Amino acid sequence: MNVLYLEPYSGGSHKAFMDGFCKHSSHNVFPVSLSDISWKWRMSGGAVTLAEETKEVKDEIDVIFASSMTNLPAFIALTNPRFARTPCVMYMHENQLTMPLPLGEDRDETYCYINYLSALVADELWFSSQFHYDEFFSALPVFLKKYSERRYLGLNEQLQAKSRVVYPGIELHKLNIQSVEKSAKRAPVIVWNQRWEYDRNPQMFNRIINRLDDADTDFDLILAGDQLQTESPELRQMRDRYGDRILHYGFVSDTKKYAELLHSGDIVISTSRYEFFCTALMEAVYCGCHPMVPNALTYPELIPKSLHEPLLHAPVFFEDEDDLFKKMRRLLQDKVKPLPRNTLRRINAHLDWKTHIRKIDQELERVKPVSA
DSSP states (O other), rough: EEEEEEEEESHHHHHHHHHHHHHHHHHEEEEEEEEEESSHHHHHHHHHHHHHTTTTSSSSSSEEEETTTTHHHHHHHHTTTTTSOEEEEEESSSTTOOOOOTTTTTOHHHHHHHHHHHHHHHSSESSHHHHHHHHHHHHHHHHHTTSOOOOHHHHHHHHTEEEEEEOOBBGGGGGGOOHHHHHHHHHHOEESSSOOSSOOOOOHHHHHHHHHHHHTTTEEEEEEOOSSSSSSSSHHHHHHGGGGGGGEOOOOOOHHHHHHHHHSSSEEEEEOOOSSSSSSHHHHHTTTTTTEEEEEHHHHHSSSSSHHHHHHHHSEEESSHHHHHHHHHHHHSSSOOOHHHHHHHHHSSGGHHHHHHHHHHHHHHSSSSOOO
């Protein structure tokens, strides 16, 4: 089967999904992508470039697979009539209706409407998590009621009927390395490997680390999250305060080095305000880091219910900042034990691209018209 993959914003989770799918799929995948600059321009005007570059793809296409940054109505119109009857799946990495905004920034609802129109045009919508699905369909009626007197709220039910949850794959097999030797005398290692941006709430992480240090708990740090071009004040403060207790500082592009860092960690913390999935955290868990995450967002659905309240080991969820501090202090003081590494590894092993691709390929085959 021939799949046209449209990605106007090839960066972060978008690029990771596209690369993994193209590498592991049994289908013939024809990727057409643009770099990850100026997401607003990519979302509003990227369809023009995608349409032009798709002219180089001469093969007959059975299914279009488009990311959520794609202006799908514009692309279909610009390539008309070539793809007028080609089924299309839109993968919802994120949506602009509920995407968190930096403090003081207003939502530009132009991009909400692009999401909405593209969802209407797509034959199926695949959401990255159940949480994401629920958030989108809770926000959509509220958004539509703000404007036209002809709101067509019944279309919301039609969109739900053609939607499903399909988790992204993760290149977990690339993180398999020989066990990292750990000294019994060393301090526990706390890992932060998520983006250092407002929606991940690094300010709360910084406060928690400082509180733990003020309480005389012993720990080291691995700060391997991606960050903006300029160093944030919180990162600079942590670098100045913790010095050689920071075992690694900065984003890691080398997979082997990244895997070694994760395997040398003990605990991974998320303080996210919002999360449509959580690839970075799932990578750390697979490598044996005990998760300490909000009891909200995508985490309760991705961590098996049997581990939500472990009887013999440390909890994985916290309710608020004070609760996180108390649970982290007990864990660092060895009053409770982290989950066994073999248990942690099994939490998301099924999402490795090498095996998870079979589910995604089968879902795409179901979308392909019988007559094709």
